Amino acid sequence: MQHKLYSNKDILILGLMLFALFLGAGNMIFPPLLGQAAGTSVGTAVIGFLITGVGLPLLGVMAIAYTGGDLQTLANRVNPIFGIIFTIIMYLAIGPFFGIPRTGTVAFEIGASPFLPESVNPMGWPLFFYTIGFFAITYFLALNPTKLVDRIGKILTPLLLGVIGILVIKSIVTPMGELQKPTEAYANSPFFKGFLEGYLTMDTIAALVFGIVVISAIKDKGVTDKKTITSLCMKAGFIAAIGLTLVYGGLSYLGATSTSIVGAADNGGQILSGSASYLFGSLGTVILALAITFACLTTSVGLVSATSQFFVKVFPSISYKTFVAILSIFSLVVANFGLNQLIAFSLPVLIMIYPLAIVLILLSFYRWKNESYVYSFALLFTGIISFVDGLAIAKINITFLQDIFSVLPFYSVGVGWLVPAIIGALIGMAIGNLMPRSKRSESIA
Numbered sequence: 001m002q003h004k005l006y007s008n009k010d011i012l013i014l015g016l017m018l019f020a021l022f023l024g025a026g027n028m029i030f031p032p033l034l035g036q037a038a039g040t041s042v043g044t045a046v047i048g049f050l051i052t053g054v055g056l057p058l059l060g061v062m063a064i065a066y067t068g069g070d071l072q073t074l075a076n077r078v079n080p081i082f083g084i085i086f087t088i089i090m091y092l093a094i095g096p097f098f099g100i101p102r103t104g105t106v107a108f109e110i111g112a113s114p115f116l117p118e119s120v121n122p123m124g125w126p127l128f129f130y131t132i133g134f135f136a137i138t139y140f141l142a143l144n145p146t147k148l149v150d151r152i153g154k155i156l157t158p159l160l161l162g163v164i165g166i167l168v169i170k171s172i173v174t175p176m177g178e179l180q181k182p183t184e185a186y187a188n189s190p191f192f193k194g195f196l197e198g199y200l201t202m203d204t205i206a207a208l209v210f211g212i213v214v215i216s217a218i219k220d221k222g223v224t225d226k227k228t229i230t231s232l233c234m235k236a237g238f239i240a241a242i243g244l245t246l247v248y249g250g251l252s253y254l255g256a257t258s259t260s261i262v263g264a265a266d267n268g269g270q271i272l273s274g275s276a277s278y279l280f281g282s283l284g285t286v287i288l289a290l291a292i293t294f295a296c297l298t299t300s301v302g303l304v305s306a307t308s309q310f311f312v313k314v315f316p317s318i319s320y321k322t323f324v325a326i327l328s329i330f331s332l333v334v335a336n337f338g339l340n341q342l343i344a345f346s347l348p349v350l351i352m353i354y355p356l357a358i359v360l361i362l363l364s365f366y367r368w369k370n371e372s373y374v375y376s377f378a379l380l381f382t383g384i385i386s387f388v389d390g391l392a393i394a395k396i397n398i399t400f401l402q403d404i405f406s407v408l409p410f411y412s413v414g415v416g417w418l419v420p421a422i423i424g425a426l427i428g429m430a431i432g433n434l435m436p437r438s439k440r441s442e443s444i445a
Contacts, residue, residue: 011232014217015239016158021210022057022240023247024103024299027201028164028292029110029268031248034197035255036264036271038190039182042256045194046249052198053248056358058241060207063364065215065233070310071208074364078375086356087310093353094205095307096327098346100138100300101335104131105342107296108335110269111289131335137297139328142304143321161243163291167272168250170279177260192413199354200347203244208357209306216309304328352390355382355417363425370432374425381424385417 031049038045067074071090076083093099108130116126185193198204211233218232255271262274272292276284308323334342359382360375368374385408388401408416 010221011235012239014214014232015236016243017217018061018210018214018236019240019243020295020298021213021302022201022203022206022244022299023295024099024106024201027053027203027244027248028251028272028295029106030197030200031251031268032255032258032271032275033265033268034194035252035257036180036259036262037183038186038194038252039180039256039259041182041186041190042179042252045182045186045190045197046252048191048194048196049198049252050194050245050248052195052358053201053203054241054244056198056361057203057207057244058237059365060204060357060361061211061214061237061240062230062234063361064208064211065230067364070212072310074208074360077364077371078360078379079372082379084314088314089353090205090208090357091307091310093346093349094202094209095303096330096334098342098349099202099206100303100307100327100331101337102342102346103296103300103303104134104331104335105338106269107134107293110273111292111296114273114285114289127338128336131332134297134300135328135332135335138300138304138331139324141297141301142308142324142328159290159294163287163294164247164250166287167276167279167284167291168247168254171254171257171275172250174279175257176254176262176275176278177257179256180259189413192410192415196414199350202350204354204357204361205350206303208361209310210302212309213302213306300331304331348390348394350390351393352383352386355386355421359417359421368429368432370435371428373432373435374428377424377428377431378421379424381420382417385411385420389414389416 031046034045034049035042063074064070067077072083072087075086078086105127108127112126112130181187182190214233214236215229218229223229223232251272254275255268258265258271258275261278262271265271265274272288273285276288278284280287304324304327307327308320311323312318312320356379359378363375363378385405388398388405391398392402405411405416409419410416
């Protein structure tokens with residue numbers, strides 16, 4: 001009878017909440033830039049982008065529900081020490097170090113900065129006062145996580161979908177121009193380039209964090225059966241995935257047709273601003289500002305809530321309300337360093353940890369004898385490759401290792417960790433089958 005506690009309307013609202021949590025400002029900025037750079041190869045590039053920007057996040061939500069409801073439970077399959085360390089790193093990355101501050105900074109640069117006089121330096125006091133207001137609202141909305149479904153699913157998400165839909169539909173009805181030739185990276189390997197661009201959304205990592213928000217919302221309705229919770233998470237995840245696919249496809253098309261009007265842009269924000277202004281005039285700028293603001297705010301609230309819930313478990317003597325305040329204030333401070341600095345610092349870290357998250361998710365749907373060996377070897381081999389790749393992005397080159405790794409399949413397109421991950425899993429399976437079943441494996445089988 002558990003499933004009767006959740007109606008189809010409740011599932012739809014839950015799915016819309018999850019969609020809004022994923023659709024942050026970065027998610028709106030990267031697809032237009034991908035579209036413009038990919039040009040005539042935009043279709044292939046979008047497919048790659050959708051795998052890391054939609055498919056893996058969907059699997060991430062399902063993995064959290066399937067394995068018991070939080071990231072640490074999943075990471076503990078490797079080792080309890082790895083579980084707590086990896087979980088803390090993931091929450092800090094998607095939370096106060098990168099994800100949460102980025103929502104405030106991007107919201108300001110696209111949602112507020114265009115309305116400032118040219119004589120005003122936007123990166124000074126205007127940014128400071130804007131982020132005070134932004135994170136004050138975040139603090140208020142995140143204080144009561146049980147109301148996230150109502151506040152986001154019923155109010156903010158429809159507004160967000162409305163403003164995005166207006167912009168995308170207008171660009172389809174009255175295209176700005178023809179598709180251009182792809183840049184070199186997209187001409188050579190559009191699929192893998194799009195695949196790597198999906199890292200920047202941070203949605204696969206976010207899925208491991210947002211899973212607990214969705215599960216908490218389901219439990220607040222009185223649902224306690226694990227199978228029912230997993231089923232509801234899957235349904236909500238599919239709704240969110242459909243929404244993200246439509247938005248990403250539409251924004252990529254907008255970017256692909258924008259070159260003749262906007263010119264070659266440095267970032268997706270410029271493409272969105274120029275396109276909105278061309279398609280709707282001054283009203284377009286207002287529409288864009290609303291879309292960005294709503295996208296950033298919903299993501300910020302979700303991240304603050306999920307991160308606070310996690311750290312309450314780690315430090316139970318500190319209240320949820322206190323952690324919401326700490327995260328909001330810390331994120332306010334970090335946001336004032338500026339968007340460029342945040343992106344520059346976060347990219348090497350994402351290159352290091354994103355493959356680990358992908359492998360962890362993919363392994364979670366099957367159980368092996370002595371599975372810790374499978375997880376450990378797969379993640380070890382993955383981590384070595386991704387760590388060196390991350391250092392290279394940070395301009396720290398370990399030449400002799402890079403020369404050795406260059407023989408790996410797909411290494412030249414940034415996915416050199418894939419084959420080592422498979423080999424590591426196979427080695428772990430072989431060792432696990434040779435060893436007697438551990439007591440831990442028996443207890444969780």
